[in-house]
Amino acid sequence: MSVTDENTAEILRVAARGDGVTGDGRHVALAAPGDRVASDATLIPGPHHREPPCRHFPECGGCQLQHLDDESWAAFLTDRIASALAQHGLETEIRAPHLSPPRTRRRATLHAERRGRQVTLGFTRSGSHQLIDLAECHVLLPELFALVQPLRELLSAMLPKSGRSNVHLVQTDQGADVSIDRVSTDSLAEIEALTGFAKRHGLARIALDEGMGPEPRWEPEPVTVTLGGVPVAFPVGSFLQATEAGEAALIAAAREAVGEAGTIADLFAGLGTFTFAFPRAKVYAAEAARDAVMALKGSANIALRQVFADHRDLYRRPVTGEELSRFDAVVLDPPRAGARDQARELARAATPRIAYISCNPSTFARDAEAICEGGYTLDWVQPVGQFRWSTHVELAVCFTRQSSG
Numbered sequence: 001m002s003v004t005d006e007n008t009a010e011i012l013r014v015a016a017r018g019d020g021v022t023g024d025g026r027h028v029a030l031a032a033p034g035d036r037v038a039s040d041a042t043l044i045p046g047p048h049h050r051e052p053p054c055r056h057f058p059e060c061g062g063c064q065l066q067h068l069d070d071e072s073w074a075a076f077l078t079d080r081i082a083s084a085l086a087q088h089g090l091e092t093e094i095r096a097p098h099l100s101p102p103r104t105r106r107r108a109t110l111h112a113e114r115r116g117r118q119v120t121l122g123f124t125r126s127g128s129h130q131l132i133d134l135a136e137c138h139v140l141l142p143e144l145f146a147l148v149q150p151l152r153e154l155l156s157a158m159l160p161k162s163g164r165s166n167v168h169l170v171q172t173d174q175g176a177d178v179s180i181d182r183v184s185t186d187s188l189a190e191i192e193a194l195t196g197f198a199k200r201h202g203l204a205r206i207a208l209d210e211g212m213g214p215e216p217r218w219e220p221e222p223v224t225v226t227l228g229g230v231p232v233a234f235p236v237g238s239f240l241q242a243t244e245a246g247e248a249a250l251i252a253a254a255r256e257a258v259g260e261a262g263t264i265a266d267l268f269a270g271l272g273t274f275t276f277a278f279p280r281a282k283v284y285a286a287e288a289a290r291d292a293v294m295a296l297k298g299s300a301n302i303a304l305r306q307v308f309a310d311h312r313d314l315y316r317r318p319v320t321g322e323e324l325s326r327f328d329a330v331v332l333d334p335p336r337a338g339a340r341d342q343a344r345e346l347a348r349a350a351t352p353r354i355a356y357i358s359c360n361p362s363t364f365a366r367d368a369e370a371i372c373e374g375g376y377t378l379d380w381v382q383p384v385g386q387f388r389w390s391t392h393v394e395l396a397v398c399f400t401r402q403s404s405g
């Protein structure tokens with residue numbers, strides 16, 4: 001090494017968007033903690049720097065952190081949570097992060113464009129609207145990635161001549177569920193091409209959205225996802241935790257937080273990832289997406305689970321402190337915007353235990369401050385890295401309230 005330690009600066013941490021940061025606050029792209037940067041900006045890789053496995057890194061916007069080893073990625077997740085909490089005057093035990101392995105992502109949205117009969121299909125380029133034509137992917141499940149080239153061929157005649165379509169891929173109990181927007185099948189030949197494609201590739205379903213919402217065009221058996229041992233109908237476009245391992249880690253944390261609760265309110269319940277994780281409890285499940293709540297309710301009835309499913313907009317009509325006080329525990333898993341008003345009601349509730357699942361440390365920390373101001377203690381945080389090599393941070397936490405009596 002020609003550059004001496006005296007005229008290099010060490011990368012100490014990774015910032016929210018993935019840059020390495022030196023002790024004096026300089027941001028350096030594609031630098032890992034322990035790397036050194038020379039005064040002419042040469043980067044000298046350190047012990048935590050990894051050779052990125054994918055040829056599309058760093059151009060592809062799907063991954064930002066392939067140059068980090070798992071230890072540094074875990075430290076990144078922990079730092080993001082600790083600094084979000086600190087901004088709201090909070091501090092607690094942050095456990096070792098759970099990291100989903102490569103090639104396990106079971107849902108993804110790719111984008112497609114056509115020039116003549118040439119289709120580009122992939123994620124958007126980092127920091128731009130251009131598309132990366134995926135030739136490999138180290139995060140997607142192999143079953144889903146195997147559809148990328150056949151989809152290009154299918155779409156070469158179907159995509160509109162201009163503009164971009166979204167291609168949603170989800171691995172379900174019956175196989176891959178593919179939903180494509182902004183395409184139309186007008187001729188019999190196109191319809192046959194679509195169903196032939198679905199049969200040949202053993203798809204669970206293919207749905208097209210021609211502008212009026214997605215409509216299944218091929219679904220030989222009703223598509224389900226199994227949650228807590230219960231097969232739940234999977235409406236097109238529904239939410240599913242990004243990896244099976246991540247889902248298991250979030251459920252394990254929620255179970256630990258909730259303990260032996262006999263009555264649980266599951267807020268922002270989706271299809272029931274958490275509702276069905278508590279087979280012995282009576283669960284009130286509230287969710288705003290109508291298709292999801294109907295699917296949850298139908299599956300709970302068939303499985304004879306003690307579930308009351310409520311179609312409810314929790315932003316307009318949060319469950320009140322009085323209502324929540326009737327439950328032994330609350331699980332909530334809101335979207336990225338968090339649950340500001342619901343958190344205020346939680347702060348007023350007497351419920352002894354809360355499991356909060358979040359995909360956004362900033363809104364979580366804001367809500368956590370309100371909950372703690374109401375007298376709860378933030379006992380621990382379990383970080384979960386479901387989006388391998390990305391800057392997304394997910395977490396599950398436990399709040400408890402000591403009973404006054």
Ligand SMILES: C[S@@+](CC[C@H](N)C(=O)[O-])C[C@H]1O[C@@H](n2cnc3c(N)ncnc32)[C@H](O)[C@@H]1O
Pocket residue numbers: 239240241268269270271272273274286287288289292312313314315316333334335359
């Ligand atoms: C992060 S997902 C979690 C879903 C579910 N807990 C799971 O793990 O599969 C957030 C859920 O909140 C729902 N949601 C979004 N806005 C809502 C609102 N205003 N009221 C109730 N539910 C809402 C979404 O439809 C989605 O199902």
